[in-house]
Amino acid sequence: MYRYDEFDHRLVAERVQQFRGQVGRRLSGELSEEEFRPLRLMNGLYLQLHAYMLRIAIPYGTLSARQLRMLATIARRYDKGYGHFTTRQNLQFNWVKLAEVPDLLADLARVEMHAMQTSGNCIRNVTADHLAGVAADEIEDSRIWAEIIRQWSTLHPEFSFLPRKFKVAVTGSPRDRAAIAVHDIGIRVVRNGAGEVGFAILVGGGQGRTPVIGTWIRDFLPRAELLNYLEAILRVYNLLGRRDNLYKARIKILVNAVGADAFRAMVEAEWATIRGGALALPEAEIARIRAYFAPPAYRALPTVDLASAVRDARDPAFAAWARTNVHPHKVAGYAAVTVSLKPHGGVPGDMTAEQMDALADLAERFSFGEIRATHEQNLVLADVEQAALPDLWRALGAAGLATANAGLLTDIICCPGLDYCNLANARSIPISQRIGQRFDDLARLHDIGPLKIKISGCINACGHHHVGHIGILGVEKHGAEAYQVSLGGSGDENAALGEIVGPSFSADAVVDAVETIVATYVGTRTADETFLDTYRRVGLKPFKEALYAAH
Amino acid sequence: MTANRLSDGAVVYFDAAGGWSLNFAEAATVSDRVAAEALLDRAMPAVKARLIIEPYLMEVALDTDGWRPTRERERIRAAGPTVRRDLGKQAEGFGFKG
Amino acid sequence: MPLIRNGQPLADPWTMVADDAPLPAGAAIVSLARWLRDRDALLGRNQPIGIVLPPDQAVDELGPDLDRLGVVALEFRSFRDGRAYSQARLLRERYGYTGEIRATGQVLRDQLLFMERCGIDSFVLPNDSAVTAWSEAIREISVWYQPAADRRTWVVAARHGASALDGCAPAG
Ligand code: SF4
Numbered sequence: 001m002y003r004y005d006e007f008d009h010r011l012v013a014e015r016v017q018q019f020r021g022q023v024g025r026r027l028s029g030e031l032s033e034e035e036f037r038p039l040r041l042m043n044g045l046y047l048q049l050h051a052y053m054l055r056i057a058i059p060y061g062t063l064s065a066r067q068l069r070m071l072a073t074i075a076r077r078y079d080k081g082y083g084h085f086t087t088r089q090n091l092q093f094n095w096v097k098l099a100e101v102p103d104l105l106a107d108l109a110r111v112e113m114h115a116m117q118t119s120g121n122c123i124r125n126v127t128a129d130h131l132a133g134v135a136a137d138e139i140e141d142s143r144i145w146a147e148i149i150r151q152w153s154t155l156h157p158e159f160s161f162l163p164r165k166f167k168v169a170v171t172g173s174p175r176d177r178a179a180i181a182v183h184d185i186g187i188r189v190v191r192n193g194a195g196e197v198g199f200a201i202l203v204g205g206g207q208g209r210t211p212v213i214g215t216w217i218r219d220f221l222p223r224a225e226l227l228n229y230l231e232a233i234l235r236v237y238n239l240l241g242r243r244d245n246l247y248k249a250r251i252k253i254l255v256n257a258v259g260a261d262a263f264r265a266m267v268e269a270e271w272a273t274i275r276g277g278a279l280a281l282p283e284a285e286i287a288r289i290r291a292y293f294a295p296p297a298y299r300a301l302p303t304v305d306l307a308s309a310v311r312d313a314r315d316p317a318f319a320a321w322a323r324t325n326v327h328p329h330k331v332a333g334y335a336a337v338t339v340s341l342k343p344h345g346g347v348p349g350d351m352t353a354e355q356m357d358a359l360a361d362l363a364e365r366f367s368f369g370e371i372r373a374t375h376e377q378n379l380v381l382a383d384v385e386q387a388a389l390p391d392l393w394r395a396l397g398a399a400g401l402a403t404a405n406a407g408l409l410t411d412i413i414c415c416p417g418l419d420y421c422n423l424a425n426a427r428s429i430p431i432s433q434r435i436g437q438r439f440d441d442l443a444r445l446h447d448i449g450p451l452k453i454k455i456s457g458c459i460n461a462c463g464h465h466h467v468g469h470i471g472i473l474g475v476e477k478h479g480a481e482a483y484q485v486s487l488g489g490s491g492d493e494n495a496a497l498g499e500i501v502g503p504s505f506s507a508d509a510v511v512d513a514v515e516t517i518v519a520t521y522v523g524t525r526t527a528d529e530t531f532l533d534t535y536r537r538v539g540l541k542p543f544k545e546a547l548y549a550a551h
Numbered sequence: 552m553t554a555n556r557l558s559d560g561a562v563v564y565f566d567a568a569g570g571w572s573l574n575f576a577e578a579a580t581v582s583d584r585v586a587a588e589a590l591l592d593r594a595m596p597a598v599k600a601r602l603i604i605e606p607y608l609m610e611v612a613l614d615t616d617g618w619r620p621t622r623e624r625e626r627i628r629a630a631g632p633t634v635r636r637d638l639g640k641q642a643e644g645f646g647f648k649g
Numbered sequence: 650m651p652l653i654r655n656g657q658p659l660a661d662p663w664t665m666v667a668d669d670a671p672l673p674a675g676a677a678i679v680s681l682a683r684w685l686r687d688r689d690a691l692l693g694r695n696q697p698i699g700i701v702l703p704p705d706q707a708v709d710e711l712g713p714d715l716d717r718l719g720v721v722a723l724e725f726r727s728f729r730d731g732r733a734y735s736q737a738r739l740l741r742e743r744y745g746y747t748g749e750i751r752a753t754g755q756v757l758r759d760q761l762l763f764m765e766r767c768g769i770d771s772f773v774l775p776n777d778s779a780v781t782a783w784s785e786a787i788r789e790i791s792v793w794y795q796p797a798a799d800r801r802t803w804v805v806a807a808r809h810g811a812s813a814l815d816g817c818a819p820a821g
Contacts, residue, residue, distance in 0.1 A: 007804045011792035018789045022759065026601075027557075033604045038728070039759055047604070049628050050639050051560040080638055095638075097559040121729065151794040151804070157766035158738055158797065161731025227795075238735045239707075273743060278796040284809045347634055418624060419632040426623075429634045481623060 001062050001370060002147050002292045004112045011154070012109045015116060019043050020102035027099060042160070043105075044118035048422050051095045055118040056108065060128035060146040060170070061089035061373040065360040068371055070111040072356035078104045083356070085341060085349040087413055087464055088167070089127050089373045090118055094420055116154060121162045123153035123234070127169045129177045130374040133293060134382045136330040139189045140197055141293045142172035145226065148281065148289055152227050159234045163241035164249035166234070167206075174493065179375060181205045181213050181495035182467060184251045185233060192220045199226060203233060203263070204255035207461035211497045212252040217264040223286065225271075227279040232270035236263070296368040296383055301333025304386050318393050320442055321404035326389060335386050337367075338406035339379040339396060344436035347429050348414040349377035358399040366392045375464075376413055376452075378406065409451040409518070410436045413464050417457025417474060418481070424457035426474025426481035427507075431455055434511045439518075448518055451531045454489075467491035469531050470517060471498040472510060483510040487517065487543055488535045499540050502548055513547055520546045552590045553578070553628070554603035562628045562640070563603060565590065571603060574645040575629035580611060580618060620647070651780050654749065654771040656787070658780050663699055663720060678722055681706055684714075692717060699749070704732035708739040715746050723769065725754035734767045741768035741798035761786045768798030 004012070019039075026036040040046075044055040056071070063071075071091060075083050078100050079093040086092055096104060108114060118125055126149045128142040129135065149168060153159070159166075169183040180186030186202035199221045205214025221229050233251075240258075242248045255263045306328055313319040325338040339359060342348050351359075359379065363371045366388055367381035374380055379401075384392055396402035405411045412435060415421065417428030432455055439445055454468030458475075465471035471486040482504040489498030505513050518531075520543050525534045535543075552565040563571040564578035572578065581587050587608050594606035609625045611618045620626045629647035631639020640646035652661045663676045668683050676697035684691060684700045691698050699720030702711065711718065721740060723733035733752070740746040751771040752764050758779055761772065765787060774780055796803045 005808070007792050007807065011790065011794075014790050014792065021789070029601055033557075033598075035757065047555055047560050049624070050562060050631060099558060121731075154794050155763075155790060156795055157763040158734040159731070160763055161729055161734065161760075163731075235735050239732055243730060243732075278803075282805065282809055285805045288808065418627055419634050424624070427627075427633065433634065476623075479622065 016105045041119040044115035054093045054096045056091045056115050057125040060143045063371045065363045065369040067111045068360040072353040075353040082352045122160045123166045129171045130372045138173045140172045142170040146170045163243045176493040179491035204252040206252045209459045211466040215260040224281045236266045298331045303332040325406040337381045339401050340403040343403050344440050408445045413454040415463035425476040428455040428457040554606035575647040720749040722751040728755040728757045737767040758782045766797040766799045
């Protein structure tokens, strides 16, 4: 993984000092809260319902064991012994004290981490495929490009006060595990007819109040031009994006207002003036960054057919886990493992300091000391020898990290909602807990098959409900919490937005509604159909009828 | 009237003695608009003294157990996260009991 | 309000002139609208002239006249409004403007460095304490991950030396 050089170290150290000064000026009264708020937000510090929350960047989700241990230390030293992994591959601490944040950031800097640009109207933490480097279908490791973009976007003098926040995601494969279609810019590594590697560029996707699937504006961008092209897009947006209405300020609204063709023309015209200019990436820098993502020292192992090995496993509990939580790897004899942060009845994405320490040890023992955070609020050990899977499974189980539900109904994406979040309309965590308890039978879960439920506590859609196969959105209705349900959303390479089924449900009724939806699917599916297949075949109608039949 | 403490963000309530309490049960209540607006003015010294931030008024209603915030959001602020009963005010012995 | 140019406090030689006010003797800054209306008369005065470029106007508007302008004043109507950063870079890097680019409006201490990097070289500051803070604020960060309108070396150039950047145009 990437390691800081002297420049990276110096920047982060200076940024910590700068923030220390800003906090000092706030505490001494030199800065009012109004003046301080944007400064703290630029460094990921929010005021939530009960306390300050600090959001820490995990660039493209990659963590070393040493970093994870430091996060555990920070959880104990500055917080209440746990952290929360978000849908943007970040980590949030919910109970930090203002005066202690500079020290916390200094500790974080010692392991090459920071909280820069995890909030504010700037280019946010860049996300990437959590199986980068190990997926067989990959053209190139997306983290190389995500790291290049991370550096370029950090403290960008021109783009730190954009009309609105700005999110970039990169995938190196045709399969999209990074939900790039719902980002302000989505980047896919592609190969052109001549066999050269470059990028296809999509703009104007997003979730929130106005969910939009992005539009492709360029099929092939030469590698060296990546940053020039991004700079062109950002400049057009910075100058022309709306600033009069918070809800119309994202780039998707601009693209829609001027039309995709006109937007593309503006970007291309801007690019033409800076193409080949100062930001063109020298090969030497690409090579320098790429070297950090070179494959680890894999052993030469015999090829094993993962599926049949799982089928033959004697322990049914292990087999169930392996079926969902173990994924193919491009190197013979290895596998990637999803570490579920979704125990039934638990808080999706939460992890205790003890679990962090335990997983750091396991990563060192089984997976070259590296851990990845996924946008689905799980963790991944990407390079595990297949022969070691049973040992790993037992050790994960001892730490409460081996729930066999990756990709299944209880692997729910869920934002913090009204239990923590200042913007929430309704709680989301209790809904996911009740669904987890209702569907606690593993055999039944496996029979239902792949099904993504995503829950947001308000229209900001941090829980990605628009792209959930079943999406649940918390709303406030006559002072009470209520939940709107949508079906058929998808965040992958066949991205789609969910359709709302009808009037909202109470907190009690929404769990029953999920049950009804599942029963309708099970009763309607043909042999191998997943939930999404069935939904795409039969549409909303049968689900709607089943849900509102009694009314 | 409620606010968050500048130093740690903790939820506080303006009390009858003119101070700020961590305990919802000690919050001063007023029963009309005019008195409520006057209350907001009384928050200003604490804002200037950098004790609290973002003061605002919240609605409460009387039921058999005493005053109770009318909004779920305020009940959760007064108690702590409903999904972690071991954290927040509820765990410190003075949490509002939902 | 105090003015800083190239790091030095100085008495403002320019007078901001309202659209309906008569022009004073000496250097004057007028609105873009007035400039577009009275261009020839304003140039005929043979006195230094500058204009205020509002954030919603394209820099191209000024293109042919830029070398006649002593100052282009950009407006930060709110510190959140970041359009002037792009305007400043375009003025410097695309149009090669070498005159004064002035930041007016809500110019906060913690944004001075970004402004300076984008090519703004004079700042109308709210008070004298901001003047002292200027030199501090401008030195807080010394590592830059991107080339901009200033002369600072960006990290990629520092990492690889000039030779690795052969074929790339220098930062404007
Ligand atoms: S979706 Fe809304 S409630 Fe949930 S975390 Fe985001 S802002 Fe908060």
